[in-house]
Amino acid sequence: NSMMGFPHEPPFVKLHTVTMAAMSAVAPVITKTPVVTTGKVANTNSMMVWQPHGNKFFETFSFLPPLSDQEIARQVQYLLNNGWTPCIEFESADKAYADGHGWSNLDSSINACYYDNRYWVMWKLPMYGCTNPEEVLQEIRACTSSFPECFIRVAGFDNIKQVQCSSFLAHRPSNDRSFAPVNGRQVGTGGGGGGGGGGGGGGGG
Numbered sequence: 001n002s003m004m005g006f007p008h009e010p011p012f013v014k015l016h017t018v019t020m021a022a023m024s025a026v027a028p029v030i031t032k033t034p035v036v037t038t039g040k041v042a043n044t045n046s047m048m049v050w051q052p053h054g055n056k057f058f059e060t061f062s063f064l065p066p067l068s069d070q071e072i073a074r075q076v077q078y079l080l081n082n083g084w085t086p087c088i089e090f091e092s093a094d095k096a097y098a099d100g101h102g103w104s105n106l107d108s109s110i111n112a113c114y115y116d117n118r119y120w121v122m123w124k125l126p127m128y129g130c131t132n133p134e135e136v137l138q139e140i141r142a143c144t145s146s147f148p149e150c151f152i153r154v155a156g157f158d159n160i161k162q163v164q165c166s167s168f169l170a171h172r173p174s175n176d177r178s179f180a181p182v183n184g185r186q187v188g189t190g191g192g193g194g195g196g197g198g199g200g201g202g203g204g205g
Helices: 069-081 133-146
Strands: 048-050 085-092 121-123 150-158 163-171 186-188
Touching: 069 085, 069 133, 069 150, 069 163, 085 133, 121 133, 133 150, 133 163
Parallel strands: none
Antiparallel strands: 048 186, 085 121, 085 150, 150 163
């Protein structure tokens, strides 16, 4: 080829085939977490639907029966432990729920996040310096005695941040029929119907 003017071809290189041993790794054994079940997951009859009619509540403790004095005292102690000032408020049943436009008939909730009836009447002054839940219970009893047909709630205010941090219902009017009894708050195959009356504690409105 060189005589014909072609460049020299490179010499042939013998390729050596190298057999590589396959690398195998043992897959880690993952322990399955046991499934926690009540035994009713597969039972379609255990599925219930919240009763939306005649079943109004007030936030935090709405799913509970009425709170006892001992349970209220524990919640008040929680407020005090956080340095919050207890304040008792009350309102009649027709003005307690913040679910409409109220007297003004002005829908300003979208623009100003305002709902009528979210402010209730204050029972005396906030209990600045309160250190004993029993003091709050005494004021709740006094408020209930004066306004037995009103809703009564206990709020907790942070005087540093200047905001309300907690609120829960301490008393419902005896004639209130805007909420369902405990066994009537859900409907479905295995539950009872809704309706007015019954017990139910709740967080502040």
